[in-house]
Amino acid sequence: xxxxxxxxxxxxDGDFSLLEKMIIASKKAGCDAIKFQxxxxxxxxAHPESARLMRSSITNQNIKQIDKISNxxxxxxxxxxxxxxxxxxxxxxxxxxxxxxxxxxxxVKNEPSELFEKVLGTKKEIMISSEVSPKDSKFYGRPDxxxxxxxxxxxxxxxxxxxxxxxxxxGYSNHVPKIIAPLTSVLLGAKIVEVHVTMDKKGEFxxxxxxxxxxxxxxxxxxxxxxxxxxx
Numbered sequence: 001x002x003x004x005x006x007x008x009x010x011x012x013d014g015d016f017s018l019l020e021k022m023i024i025a026s027k028k029a030g031c032d033a034i035k036f037q038x039x040x041x042x043x044x045x046a047h048p049e050s051a052r053l054m055r056s057s058i059t060n061q062n063i064k065q066i067d068k069i070s071n072x073x074x075x076x077x078x079x080x081x082x083x084x085x086x087x088x089x090x091x092x093x094x095x096x097x098x099x100x101x102x103x104x105x106x107x108v109k110n111e112p113s114e115l116f117e118k119v120l121g122t123k124k125e126i127m128i129s130s131e132v133s134p135k136d137s138k139f140y141g142r143p144d145x146x147x148x149x150x151x152x153x154x155x156x157x158x159x160x161x162x163x164x165x166x167x168x169x170x171g172y173s174n175h176v177p178k179i180i181a182p183l184t185s186v187l188l189g190a191k192i193v194e195v196h197v198t199m200d201k202k203g204e205f206x207x208x209x210x211x212x213x214x215x216x217x218x219x220x221x222x223x224x225x226x227x228x229x230x231x232x
Contacts, residue, residue, distance in 0.1 A: 002186050002224050003171070005194040006031040006217060011205040014055025016065060022199055023073050025214040030221040033076040035098060035194065036066070038086035049206065060089065067093050087118045096125035098194075101152040101173075104130040108137050127192065133168045146170040146192055149185070155209045163188050175210045179220045186224050193224065 006026035012019040038058040044050045070077040078094040097119045129150035150173035171192025172185035182193045198211035
């Protein structure tokens with residue numbers, strides 16, 4: 001079965017009422033997990049909407065409520081830590097971690113960051129985004145590390161995605177605003193798919209340009225599940 005992750009990320013905007021609706025919709029669509037991001041002001045201070053971004057980051061102030069809502073709805077959640085202390089914050093709550101492409105490219109070059117080493121020390125599964133094939137990384141082939149092909153552009157055009165080496169990855173992290181991209185990755189062998197989601201594509205949520213609404217998400221997941229019955 002393909003492990004489908006709904007990246008709620010920053011599109012819940014710090015609104016717990018909206019978040020609950022998004023988690024319920026992700027569960028109803030058939031996703032296996034939802035994902036968030038954990039950053040601090042130092043990381044986002046140059047962004048014109050840094051204060052707004054901080055409302056959606058996993059923090060000491062919201063983590064227990066996020067965990068409670070997710071557990072009550074019955075879906076796994078995890079996150080991408082972007083600074084060292086975020087690893088300790090997340091560790092008691094999550095089964096796995098995600099490493100963004102910015103840090104993932106260092107591992108492909110066998111230059112692991114301090115952040116990665118700290119995540120590795122938790123002995124939990126790690127998903128790593130990378131645009132470049134990880135096959136030459138010393139971490140390639142480890143059962144506790146899953147590599148996701150990702151083009152780090154927001155949004156990414158379908159023509160900029162190259163699935164030629166997708167079999168060298170475990171899955172695919174999507175930034176293309178068309179469901180054909182993640183669906184194609186599954187047909188080519190991806191066992192993990194991560195897609196951004198939004199409650200309203202006409203709204204002003206920051207990641208809307210790379211996000212699917214929940215009708216699109218439901219369609220995508222149903223097509224992925226159908227594809228799993230295709231003999232290859």
